[in-house]
Amino acid sequence: MSPTRRSVLKGIASAATLAATGAPEALAGPLPKKTPPPDAVGLLYDATRCIGCQACVVKCKEANGLPPDSGTPRGAMYDAPDDLNSKTKNIIKLYKGEDGRTSFMKAQCMHCVDPACASVCMISALYKGPRGIVAYDPGKCVGCRYCQTACPFNVPKYEWNTAFPKIVKCELCRHLVEKGGVPACVAACPREAVIFGGLETLRADAKGRLAREPGKYYPKVYGDTDGGGTQVLYLSVAGIPFDKLGLPDLGTESGAALSEHLTHAVYQGFIAPIALYAVLGFAVWRSWRRQGLGKGGQE
Amino acid sequence: MGPETGRRTGFGKWEGQGVSRREFLRTCAIAAAAVGLPGWTVAEIAEAAAAGGRPPVVWLHFQECTGCSETLLRASHPAVSELILDLVSLDYHETLFAAAGKQAEEALNAAIQKNKGKYICVIEGAIPTRDNGIYCKIAGRTATDLVTDIGLKAGAIIAIGSCAAWGGIPSAAPNPTGATGVPQFLKNANNAPYLKEKAIVALPGCPPNPYTFLGTVLQYATYGTLPALDSLGRPAFAYARTIHEDCPRRPHFDAGRFAERFGDEGHRHGYCLYKTGCKGPRTHAPCSLQHFGEVVGAWPVGIGHPCFGCTEQSLAFRVPLHTTVEIDRPTPPDTYPPIHADHGGVSVAAVGVAGLTVGALIGAGAVAAKKLGASKGEGKQEKDKEAK
Numbered sequence: 001m002s003p004t005r006r007s008v009l010k011g012i013a014s015a016a017t018l019a020a021t022g023a024p025e026a027l028a029g030p031l032p033k034k035t036p037p038p039d040a041v042g043l044l045y046d047a048t049r050c051i052g053c054q055a056c057v058v059k060c061k062e063a064n065g066l067p068p069d070s071g072t073p074r075g076a077m078y079d080a081p082d083d084l085n086s087k088t089k090n091i092i093k094l095y096k097g098e099d100g101r102t103s104f105m106k107a108q109c110m111h112c113v114d115p116a117c118a119s120v121c122m123i124s125a126l127y128k129g130p131r132g133i134v135a136y137d138p139g140k141c142v143g144c145r146y147c148q149t150a151c152p153f154n155v156p157k158y159e160w161n162t163a164f165p166k167i168v169k170c171e172l173c174r175h176l177v178e179k180g181g182v183p184a185c186v187a188a189c190p191r192e193a194v195i196f197g198g199l200e201t202l203r204a205d206a207k208g209r210l211a212r213e214p215g216k217y218y219p220k221v222y223g224d225t226d227g228g229g230t231q232v233l234y235l236s237v238a239g240i241p242f243d244k245l246g247l248p249d250l251g252t253e254s255g256a257a258l259s260e261h262l263t264h265a266v267y268q269g270f271i272a273p274i275a276l277y278a279v280l281g282f283a284v285w286r287s288w289r290r291q292g293l294g295k296g297g298q299e
Numbered sequence: 300m301g302p303e304t305g306r307r308t309g310f311g312k313w314e315g316q317g318v319s320r321r322e323f324l325r326t327c328a329i330a331a332a333a334v335g336l337p338g339w340t341v342a343e344i345a346e347a348a349a350a351g352g353r354p355p356v357v358w359l360h361f362q363e364c365t366g367c368s369e370t371l372l373r374a375s376h377p378a379v380s381e382l383i384l385d386l387v388s389l390d391y392h393e394t395l396f397a398a399a400g401k402q403a404e405e406a407l408n409a410a411i412q413k414n415k416g417k418y419i420c421v422i423e424g425a426i427p428t429r430d431n432g433i434y435c436k437i438a439g440r441t442a443t444d445l446v447t448d449i450g451l452k453a454g455a456i457i458a459i460g461s462c463a464a465w466g467g468i469p470s471a472a473p474n475p476t477g478a479t480g481v482p483q484f485l486k487n488a489n490n491a492p493y494l495k496e497k498a499i500v501a502l503p504g505c506p507p508n509p510y511t512f513l514g515t516v517l518q519y520a521t522y523g524t525l526p527a528l529d530s531l532g533r534p535a536f537a538y539a540r541t542i543h544e545d546c547p548r549r550p551h552f553d554a555g556r557f558a559e560r561f562g563d564e565g566h567r568h569g570y571c572l573y574k575t576g577c578k579g580p581r582t583h584a585p586c587s588l589q590h591f592g593e594v595v596g597a598w599p600v601g602i603g604h605p606c607f608g609c610t611e612q613s614l615a616f617r618v619p620l621h622t623t624v625e626i627d628r629p630t631p632p633d634t635y636p637p638i639h640a641d642h643g644g645v646s647v648a649a650v651g652v653a654g655l656t657v658g659a660l661i662g663a664g665a666v667a668a669k670k671l672g673a674s675k676g677e678g679k680q681e682k683d684k685e686a687k
Contacts, residue, residue, distance in 0.1 A: 008477040054631040068629040077552075077580075078571060078630035083640035094635035286315060 031257045034114040034228065040132035040199040041177065042111060042231030043186065044206055045244070049193035050104040050218055052092055056185035056194065060108075061088035063173055063184030084108070086159040089170040090179050090185050095244055103237045105245040106194060108185070109155045109170035110223065111135060111231035112254065117147035117156055117169075119256035126156070126167070132199065132231050133172045141167055152227055152250055206233050222247050228254025323349075326381045331517070340521065342575045344386070347521045353385075354520045355418040357410055357449060358392040361435050361442040362469040362478055365394050367460040373592050374509040387520055390418070391438075404438050411452055419519060420453035422446060425462040425469040426484045429477030443484070450485055455501045455519055458482060461513055461609055464503035464533075473615035480612075482532050498525055501532040505609035508561030508589050511537040533583070533610075541581035541627055542606050545587040548572065554633045561603075572600060576621035578608030 013026045061068070061079070069087040070081035081088040090108040095101075115134045126147050129135035143165055147156040147181040159165035173183035177196075181187075186196040195202070215238060222242045223230035227250035236242055243249055266272050327345040331338065347353075358368075389395065390410035397404055410418060422441075427434035432441035450456050458481035461467035482499045502511055515534055518526055526534040543549065549595070551557070551571040558566035558575055558584035566575075573580070579587070579600065590598045599606050605621070608614030618624065 052635060058630050068626075070626075070629055077623075077626055077629070078632040080632055080634075082636040083642070091637060092631075093638050095638050104635070244638070 008202070023147055031253050031261055033259065034254070036113045036132045036199055036229065036231060040113075040231055041172070041197065042132070042199045042202055042233065043108075043172070043183070043194055043196055044235070045106045045194045046201040046206075046209070046235045047105060047193075047240075048237050049191045050092070050106065051061050051191055051193070052104045053190060054092050054096065055188040055190060056106065057088070057092055059184040059188035060170075060173075061230060063087070063176065064089055066168075084155060084157055084169075086157045086165075086168045087162070088157075093246070095240065097240065097244065097282065101237070101240060103240050103245065106185070107155075107246065108232070109172070110153050110227075111170075111172060112227060112256075113229040113231065113257045114227075114254035116150040116152060116254070116256040116259075119260055120146040120150040123214075126155060131177070133174050133177070134169075135171050136167055136169060138166045143167075150236065150255075152248055152255060153246075202233055206235055209235060218242070225252040228252070228257060237271050268292045316319075323385065329381075335581065344517065345522050352386045353456075354516075355388045355390045355410055355414040356392075356419045356421060356516070357390055357396075357407065357418050357457050358391050358447060359428055359445060360424065360437075361424030361446070361463075361475065363460060363462050363467075365423070367423050367504075367512075368392070370506040370508045370591065371512060374513065375593055387419070387516060390414075407449075411449060415452045417454045418452075419455050419457060419516065420450050421457045421459055422450070422463045422481045423459050425466050425478035425480060426660070427469070427478050428478035428484065429475070434476040446481060446484065450481075455525060456481065456485070456497065457502060457515060458499060458532075459502045460507060461503045461505045461612075461615060464501035464610075465612040467505065467529075468616055486573070498528065499532050500525055500528065500534060503533065503610040503612075504584060505607075505615065507610070508537065508585055508591065510577055510589055511585065529583075537585045537589075538583040538610070540583065540585075542582045542584055542587045542600070543626070544628075545585075546571075546579055546600060547587065548600060553630075558603075566603060569603070570602070572605040574623060575605045576619070576623055578606035578611070578614050578618070578624055579606040580626040581614060581624050582606055582608045582611050584610045 010092060058079070060066070066087050066089065066158055069081040069085060070077070081091055084091055084107055090106065093105045095103045095105055111132060111134050113132070115126070115128060118124065118128055118134060121127070122144065123140050123142065125137050125140035125142070127135055127137070143158075145156075145158055146168075147167060148154075156167045156169045156177060158167060173181070173185075176183060182196045189195075195205075197205075203221070203224060206224075210217050210219060210221065210266055217237040218238055218240055220236075220242070222234040222236070223232055226247070234242065234245070234247060236245060324341065324345055328338075330346055331341045360368075391403070391407040392600065393403070396406075398406060407509045424435075426432070426442045426446055428443060432443035435442040436446060462469055462478075463481045465480040465483065466474075466478050467480075469476060469482070480501070482501055485497075485499060491506045500515055502515070504511075511534060515526055516537065518524060526536055529535050529538060531538075543552070546552070548569065548571045551569070552573060556565060556568075556570040558570045558572055560566070561575065566572075573576070577600065586598045587600065590596060592603060596602070607620060608624075613626065
């Protein structure tokens with residue numbers, strides 16, 4: 001019986017399955033949980049305090065040397081980005097509910113405890129830097145944009161209009177934080193709607209606000225555990241869940257942990273690739289023998 | 300009112316000259332307040348003025364309209380009479396001088412000889428440089444000669460008005476006289492090699508606000524120093540911000556309320572004049588805070604006319620009056636992007652072009668495949684069969 005296309009594909013599939021299930025104990029256990037460094041810093045954004053003045057948007061651009069984005073349909077006379085983009089690392093958005101309720105929303109990098117962008121980056125151009133800040137090294141970046149597709153918050157942006165494009169995203173003003181300063185958005189905020197500090201201090205502060213004024217807030221601190229935890233925490237207005245503000249429901253596990261776990265399990269001991277190539281090699285050998293190619297050829 | 304008090308305020312010298320102590324101090328206080336000097340400087344201004352330390356001023360006129368002098372005449376805090384009588388010693392000013400001809404020239408030469416290296420040289424008007432500067436002559440001497448000679452011997456040089464600051468109207472295209480500003484002329488090493496290090500204060504404007512001039516002169520008269528200057532030699536206290544940044548119509552800009560054309564509803568409501576060609580977003584001047592002629596609201600935007608950009612070399616007499624300009628430091632509007640921005644889909648035309656391209660490629664591939672088959676002979680035989 002000569003190997004049909006169907007039988008070969010079947011063989012490959014079963015080998016892969018065998019390899020994947022070959023490390024069942026590795027997959028069965030709980031996902032490895034990453035923790036933020038003890039000196040981790042972050043932001044706490046309180047939507048109930050934000051007045052939408054956009055001072056943080058202006059000062060972010062000043063501090064990071066970003067040009068105005070006036071190419072959007074909203075008019076050329078303003079710096080009017082309609083989303084995070086290669087010229088905008090921080091933006092204030094407006095949620096308008098059908099019930100007439102409104103809330104401002106500050107979008108920037110969430111500085112995940114276990115960031116998907118850094119996980120998929122093949123050469124660590126994006127990496128978890130000092131104090132847990134997710135930093136970017138433009139000298140390493142090859143422009144594959146895996147980080148763009150991986151980020152659950154749609155944060156890393158690509159410079160589509162330049163000859164040597166880079167990734168642009170909030171790095172928590174690490175050039176200022178390194179010198180003992182605070183991020184520009186925090187310094188600019190006239191209402192302390194966004195504050196900067198140690199992650200655990202911010203977490204305690206956020207939970208304290210929820211406990212003190214439960215009627216004022218949506219009863220959850222986003223980023224506490226979401227997606228494995230983020231170093232930027234959010235408080236929302238009562239009655240407006242976080243998914244309305246563009247913060248997706250990610251569960252408590254980080255996506256990076258799951259994908260890394262699966263890949264590492266499949267490649268554990270390099271069993272799966274060896275098994276796959278063994279099956280392929282066998283199929284090739286059998287095919288050659290049937291057609292007599294190994295013994296001087298047919299023509 | 301004993302002699303002691305007089306000595307302390309430096310008034311003693313003025314007693315019996317028809318000037319009351321109260322009037323004198325009032326002038327000093329008004330001068331200090333008007334140009335934003337703190338209250339404690341009043342005594343110092345009075346002291347400097349009364350001690351005879353009034354700095355001599357030599358005022359030169361070249362290619363100009365005397366508008367700058369005129370606007371200064373309309374200042375009353377302090378009035379120019381108080382300025383030139385009490386606070387500075389105006390030794391030469393062609394349009395305010397009673398003397399003329401030989402007398403005037405003698406006064407000028409005497410002032411320069413007496414106060415060499417100490418006087419303030421105020422220059423009003425551009426310097427024509429073409430054809431050896433023959434297009435502007437005073438007492439037989441060209442403007443280039445005068446400004447190099449008198450400017451060199453001055454303690455400080457103030458170029459008042461856009462003409463003196465960067466060329467102004469005389470330098471507008473086609474600029475037949477080769478008019479140029481004073482700093483540009485004097486900073487050119489070929490014209491005045493010794494002036495490279497000397498600070499030249501530029502007060503552009505058509506006219507500049509008189510209080511910018513008064514503030515600069517009073518600081519020099521009192522402390523012998525010049526205010527902090529920006530890269531173009533303009534005092535930062537007056538030229539650091541744009542008109543747009545302090546404009547009383549700014550809230551309308553932020554909210555997107557514009558006068559679209561003169562006389563329309565937005566114009567009558569006092570909306571932002573950006574779309575009618577206002578140059579405020581690129582014009583560095585204190586006009587939106589310090590109005591003209593002692594009348595609140597008396598400045599272009601205040602009367603419903605777009606800013607002309609008179610202080611800016613890149614705008615005035617170059618960019619048409621009603622052409623809009625780019626914003627110098629754009630800030631967000633008073634509207635907000637939604638949580639999920641609509642980044643736009645693919646247009647019908649793009650889909651069409653892509654479809655055509657893909658179709659053409661598939662067609663070309665099919666044809667090529669057929670030809671490959673034909674070259675092997677199979678296709679040919681089939682065709683031959685069909686033909687038979």
